[in-house]
Amino acid sequence: MHLHGEKKAKLTHRDAFGRIVKIDEDDDREYRIRPDDGKLELMEVQSFGDVGRDRVPWNRIGKPKNKTPALIRLSNWTFSSVRKTMLQDYYSPISRTTWVQKYQRALIVALKWLPSCILMMFMLLIPQNLEGEERNKGFYDPIRYRDWGYTKVARNPAENRPSRSHQEHEDDESATLLQEQSLQPSRPCLDHRRIPSWTSAVSDSDSLMDARYDDMPGRHFRPRYLCFLTPEGGSTTRLVSDWVREQDNVTNPEYVFVSYTRKQFTVATEDELKSWSIPEEERRLRTRLGPEHRQLLKEYGAKSARAAGVPAFWLDFECLGCSHSSVVTDNDDVWRICDIVRAAHSMIIALGPSFSNPEEPFSAAAKDYWFHEWGTRLWTLPEILLCPPEHRIAIYTAGGPQTPEQLAKRNFASRAWSDAKTVRQLIDHYEGSIHLTPLELVSIALECFETRTTEQRSGGDMAYALMGLLRRRPRVDRSDSSFEAFARLSLANDSDELLERLICMLPAATHDGAHAAQWHHVRDAWGVRLWDIEPLTQVAGIVEKDKVLLDGAYGASITWKSMKPHAYIVKQTLMRKVMKVLLRGSPAYLVLSLLWVANLSIAYRDERKYVSHAFVAFLFALSLSFLVPAVLVALCGPWMLRKVYRGKFWSTQASFIGVEGIPADIGECETLLFGYNHGRLQWSAAGSVHSRHHLRHGECVPDAPNPHLTSTPNPNHTRVFTLIDTFNMTATAFTAARPPSAVVVCGREGGMLRGVLCSYDWRSQTFCRETVVRVRTLALDRLLRVDRFRFALEHPEACGGTR
Structure with missing residues (x-):
């Protein structure tokens, strides 16, 4: 309650379908755009292990619930003692077992077998989907967003505010x-x-x-x-x-x-x-x-x-x-x-x-x-x-x-x-002994300018100093921040999509959250230079308060509150088709066979003087010919179930799943998502700065992230999260200040995509960069385009703003 009946101030949010919701101005909780209908909802985050008890602006819902069908869980329980070794541990000596251990594990399975068969026959009587959920025709969950406002400076002057349309073009x-x-x-x-x-x-x-x-x-x-x-x-x-x-x-x-x-x-x-x-x-x-x-x-x-x-x-x-x-x-x-x-x-x-x-x-x-x-x-x-x-x-x-x-x-x-080697490249360029491309010139100049000081005349001094090196110069606007001045300068010049490339970079000094991600940091955490990145998006305009309007990017929403079973495709061989029919029909075959044998026994007892022994024997043998296969199918049910629904994945339902913390067993996540631990889900070898890998038998083997990474907040106010990509079957650990709600692919380099993980600032309807990960290029086949959206290199809270 507020003193003297004071009412809370309300802010409005307009979603992609034009619906308006009002939220308290002092509401500091994290929100996300729901991919199903575009509505705004509170961020709920699942977690593994101890993630601390400190206050966070999102709701923690604990460990994800197992929503796989009961039949699949029963099958996993039956074979839990002899579960197949995961692929990433194939070469590990620990994965090799002795003959005594194998016999002990087989004995445990034998003791579980008969109860499992009986329960399975009853469960098969209930119709249920055992193949997971298919959404969006196999595509990732879309980002349902629409920008309703004007930009401060549009790339095309026709899109400027009407009051600015009569002014000169920026170029x-x-x-x-x-x-x-x-x-x-x-x-x-x-x-x-x-x-x-x-x-x-x-x-x-x-x-x-x-x-x-x-x-x-x-x-x-x-x-x-x-x-x-x-x-x-x-x-x-x-x-x-x-x-x-x-x-x-x-x-x-x-x-x-x-x-x-x-x-x-x-x-x-x-x-x-x-x-x-x-x-x-x-x-x-x-x-x-x-x-x-x-x-x-x-x-x-x-x-x-x-x-x-x-x-x-x-x-x-x-x-x-x-x-x-x-x-x-x-x-x-x-x-x-x-x-x-x-x-x-x-x-x-x-x-x-x-x-x-x-x-x-x-x-x-x-x-x-x-x-x-x-x-x-x-x-x-x-x-x-x-x-x-x-x-x-x-x-x-x-x-x-x-x-x-x-x-x-x-x-x-x-x-x-002191940075003589870097400055020498610029001097040689202006003396004509070497030639730098526009992209090299600007990136090297930024690298030099960011280490120098000045008595500031305006927020955009660094960009205005850079402006002297370029041919085309926009008007100086003293209300511009440093990033806005640079963005306008980049739009006015042929800078080889410099701004689009900068967006895809993870500054080397900021991947651990030690410092704010400044726009002029041109050194990438992976050691990649600007000219190594190929942009997949375009800056359509500049928005107030260090934001730009991006268009043409690929993107997907991240699910944080559940691990529902996902659909997958395995090769439909004749053997699988036959076993699926037998398995699904085994309860009916067994019940009908038992009823037939029982009926024949009763009929023979009551009317045996009217029926010949040869005809009864024939009917009894015929009924047994149905009963025996039905019993065999029932006894082989656990094995047949695994044979039908296990195997190599030819394709999977694409989605991004987020988890706070790092799962101790990545196979547990695969079980929750696909019913079985096939050993397909692996840690990414180079998906983030925390990814690790090693060489073994001539192959690149991914390793789990550093065990010292904890999900509790560090002095830099960042936490550890895990992003699971069900299409590429990889898990990537990363650090961020808050759980991102979307993956926006803005470029590619080194044979992989640059996925910018963004949180959503509902107040300004802006996606804010939290960190950058690398995603396999195959993801483009399942990603949808995002309508032009507002983007900021950092969250307002990270740069000292108010919520």
Whole structure:
């Protein structure tokens, strides 16, 4: 009950058939979509062994009940002492028994035989299905889902919200880069450098070019502003178009690009520092160092420009314009620095002591450390990659020699970065010594960018840094998260279905649940690279809050609350057909034969004086000819039953069965599913990161998972589950934070499918990746397509969201 009669807030869920249910907003239980009718139901999970007593958001129903027919269970009881060894233990010495053990087991079967035959005759009188349940014409249980909403950005603009349909396409290279932005970059604001409106610019050919490419830029041909050298030895910041007109020349000016990091040089003005949330002592230190550092960087820029014989240099806090201008509200130069680097004559690097130790004196060791610190910053890597290779890069060091060190671009990797081997591939690509495909370029760049740091301007900084390496660039939306910015960038470029491949990967650092599964982890737990994965789905759009809309995937629901007997097909030989008829008809044959013999005995006793002895003997012999076979069939009933319903599986009813924990005996699961333990169900050899196998007699023999894996929660809040595939007859152990309700096949690699196991977040109607397993390719023959659905790389709870 709630205080003062307060009612619980309700959230609605709309299923694939349009039915709406209301659930309490504070309901934190796990739900699944029922494959039979598409309704939402509570997750009920069966388990083997001790799974702990802690509170979980799903209902635990304990060990699955044995629902196999009574006749099959009676047959298993009869032969339980001589059960055939499972296939995976065929070569094990433990499976070999002595003659004494064999005689003892045979004696136990003999003692059970007669009671079993008698019970079987009575049970056969009751009609019942002994061949398991067939569903969906043998296919896996479908995922009955439908998405009812809009996407934030659709791959096809016709599917965008009506309010967005009139806007430019995302791939329009002449579209304005920024959507909404209020940047406060660290640079001085001077009134005399206010940016004029381009509508009042002189209408000559050069201003028309700037109006087309600078006011609504797709790519910059040149910077808006440059620091031009003055005859007095200093520099002044001017509008490039003004300088070009004064020179009466349409040629863009050459300039030097100055690279540095704000970890070493503080360039914020006093007015900017007033709005920063920093300690007062640090504010005073930055206020004191700011003018000195700004002046030092300008001196380095002017000195390098004169040495290179060019008229100007580019320095970000001088040449990005004034953010306080009342004329310009959107400053896209911040995100177009990549174009400015590309157009530069050459580049220099300014190094200095870290802000944490500003008084550190110059030394060779200090310079190496400063150089490494410069290399750890996010935006310095694309600057090196995109700078012109024809000139060596000059390195100026605060407090060091007046003559800068000259370093070739190709030699930077081993000097500045700890991940030199990875970065070297990117440098070689941009120098033209090797060629990376778009997929290789993006995946290697992501691998480098994720280890670097930056003072974040927006959630998508990593994607925007990557954007500088690609040709087509979507508009910058500051409301984008890191993943959303990357997704839009991937959709806008020919990246060889990079996003679709990322979805299929299991990040190497996250398969044990140690960390959140970040989108930029491109190292797979199996050691597979992105280009080894062949996508089977397509990203149809981007949804808010780190979700995408997937289309064309294959999928199936996972059953967690029962192990019903499954149908299977064995070869229908003549012997099996005859035995099935005899077995099914044996009770009738036996009863009729007994009644006939009894009737003849009574008739002969009452009317023997009227009937000849020869005729009675003939009838009695005839009745015995029916009785003896019936008795023999009854006595052979247990053996015949196993002969008819055991054997090699030619096909089975396909389904995915989930279990919390790891079954100690996988044969017990096969008995529950198929009546008998044929030894067909085996652990997968490479289905998950917990799968194991070994070589024996030239064959790959799968092993059971590590016995140290427990179903109780570990410090990373993950548990152990088992997924049974009845079509491929494999069992796979995996770890996840919650039981997944669906298997979505999004790609293939190495001769197997990538099955993404997803839980269902009913609040946002999104399937959330819990882990990834590998499934045999034959499963595609029994999988159905899933209608386009919302997909997230992680559950909202895993990334700090609320339920």
